[in-house]
Amino acid sequence: MLTSGRDILLNEEEKLVKESIKQFAEDKVKPLARKIDAEHYYPTELIPELAELGLLSVFVPSEYGGSGMNNISYSLIIEELATVCASTSVIVSAHNSLAIWPILKFGTTEQKKQYLPLMCTGKSIGCFALSEPGTGSDAARQTCTAKEDGDDFIINGVKNWITNAPVSDVCILLTMEDASKDHKGITAFIVDLKTTEGISIGHKENKLGICGSPTASITFDQVRISKKQLLGERGKGFRVAMETLDGGRIGIAAQACGIASASLNDALRYSTERETFGVKISEHQMIQTYLADMATDLEAARLLTYTAAKMKDEGMQYSKMAAQAKLFSSEVCMRNSHLAVQIHGGYGFVKDFNVERYMRDAKITEIYEGTSEIQRLVIAANLIKEQSN
Ligand SMILES: Cc1cc2nc3c(=O)[nH]c(=O)nc-3n(C[C@H](O)[C@H](O)[C@H](O)COP(=O)(O)OP(=O)(O)OC[C@H]3O[C@@H](n4cnc5c(N)ncnc54)[C@H](O)[C@@H]3O)c2cc1C
Known part of the structure; x- marks a missing residue:
């Protein structure tokens, strides 16, 4: 080990x-x-x-x-x-x-x-529904609406790409109450997906990777929910979403470390079994460079990830560190899984070995809970804020 x-x-x-x-x-x-x-x-x-x-x-x-x-x-x-x-x-x-x-x-x-x-x-x-067909990175532009109606709200709109939607009972839903207020018009709710009328779940998306994690859209058509289902204050939903994602990013960073670790383990094992030019391929210096880089990157990714986790545990501000952990770990995950396929040569390209799955699973870590571009925006915004304080 x-x-x-x-x-x-x-x-x-x-x-x-x-x-x-x-x-x-x-x-x-x-x-x-x-x-x-x-x-x-x-x-x-x-x-x-x-x-x-x-x-x-x-x-x-x-x-x-x-x-x-x-x-x-x-x-x-x-x-x-x-x-x-x-x-x-x-x-x-x-x-x-x-x-x-x-x-x-x-x-x-x-x-x-x-x-x-x-x-x-x-x-x-449970699931979390922020993204919409036309709204991903620019999460403040919610178009799923919540209209007050006596003691209730009426919800209309579509949420896209929702992990666990086909199997979920509970949904954290982000809606727009007042678009003129931009992100301050966003309100969060807890919605009972299976027992509330007017909700339909779309087909399961046919994905490149993480294929067993069910992803689907959720459509809300004149859905009536009680004010008791408000999560946090009205107009404070954007904060609910952003704080939730800050913590979620630590989990995605850890997921990326896991895939990167599996990639290294399999590549190392294979390289000490496969022979070319009369020696194990692990004896070729170029393969050793790959293995050394994979292991070093993984260690660095873990340090960022577990530092972000520790900062959250200690009640410190962890938004920047979580973004850094997610950004770096997901890029390491892509590199390691790519190199694992390379080290397996042709065998890396077929499903008899697991490394092609790692490479397909790796890609999503650079996309969901904020793309790598968005992590860089978050990190830079935090740096600039820190500098001016
Ligand atoms: C399998 C899967 C599961 C998901 N699960 C969930 C879930 O459970 N809940 C949920 O709410 N969402 C979920 N999502 C949605 C996911 O979070 C979004 O796909 C992601 O945030 C990107 O949004 P988008 O797809 O609309 O891309 P866009 O926002 O349209 O971005 C397209 C490209 O432009 C880049 N870009 C956008 N804005 C900028 C900018 N300002 N500067 C530089 N580059 C920029 C992006 O980085 C990206 O490369 C999931 C997605 C997938 C694929």
């Missing part, structure tokens, strides 16, 4: 989390990973086991039935799952960081009591 400098950052409890999740991932998730990818299969049978281990309630305190872990543990969980199956890691990260976390942070006590216990058991899965 390869050593990692990351481990000196972990306390005994976090090391235990890492070891137990690693074992679970190897024993239970890895055997399903190819099926999940090839058949675009949602691993329903894993959900109760994930819940049993506390992986569907990572941030939730025990009073609501959760496992009450910190962000370092969360990152370890997502990294270990992604090392064997990126799809499973996304199912878990969207549920925890995009659906549960905003309820914990912005929800009322009543909302927490209503939603969290069931979400912790996995009987209720």
Whole structure:
């Protein structure tokens, strides 16, 4: 097993989390990973086991039935799952960081009591609906509308690319109440997807990677929801969305580390087995350069990721570090998976080996929860703000 400098950052409890999740991932998730990818299969049978281990309630305190872990543990969980199956890691990260976390942070006590216990058991899965067909990076331009009507709101519009939408019961929904106020017109809601009239889920997207993570649009047609479903204050939804994404980015960085780590492991193993010109290919200096760069980049990506997680745990400002972790780790993930295919030569291009899956799964880490271009904007904006303070 390869050593990692990351481990000196972990306390005994976090090391235990890492070891137990690693074992679970190897024993239970890895055997399903190819099926999940090839058949675009949602691993329903894993959900109760994930819940049993506390992986569907990572941030939730025990009073609501959760496992009450910190962000370092969360990152370890997502990294270990992604090392064997990126799809499973996304199912878990969207549920925890995009659906549960905003309820914990912005929800009322009543909302927490209503939603969290069931979400912790996995009987209720969550999703987060910000993006729209015409609105991704420019998230303030929401066109899904919420109109006040007595004690209710009427919702109309379409949300696009929503991870977990086909399997979700609970949706964190971002809407525009007053477009003239720009991002200050955005309001967030908690929506019961399966029991509210007027909601339809689109077809499952046919994707390049993370094929077992179900992605679909959600259409709201004259959907009536009570004011009790408001998440946070009216007009403060943009803050709900941005703070949720800040934390979510740590999870995507950890996911990227997991895929980058799997790429290195497989490339290293293959390079010590395959021979050309009478020696193992690991003895060619050019291959050694690839391996050294992959390992060094991975270590650097982990340091950024676990630093961002630690900063969140310590209650520090972590928005810039989360963006830096996501930006760097996702680019490392792409490079490592690409080099893993290269090191496998022709065998890297066929599905008998896992590295082609890593390369397909890697790409999304540069796109969702803010593209690499948007991470650079976030980092630069933070730098300029820090400079002027
Ligand atoms: C598999 C998958 C799952 C997803 N899951 C979710 C989910 O659960 N919930 C959700 O709300 N969304 C989700 N998304 C949406 C995702 O977050 C968006 O696709 C992403 O934010 C980019 O938005 P866009 O696709 O509209 O691209 P655009 O915003 O149209 O961007 C197109 C290109 O222009 C670049 N660009 C845009 N603006 C700038 C700028 N100012 N400067 C420089 N370059 C710029 C972008 O970086 C990108 O390269 C998911 C997407 C996918 C593919």
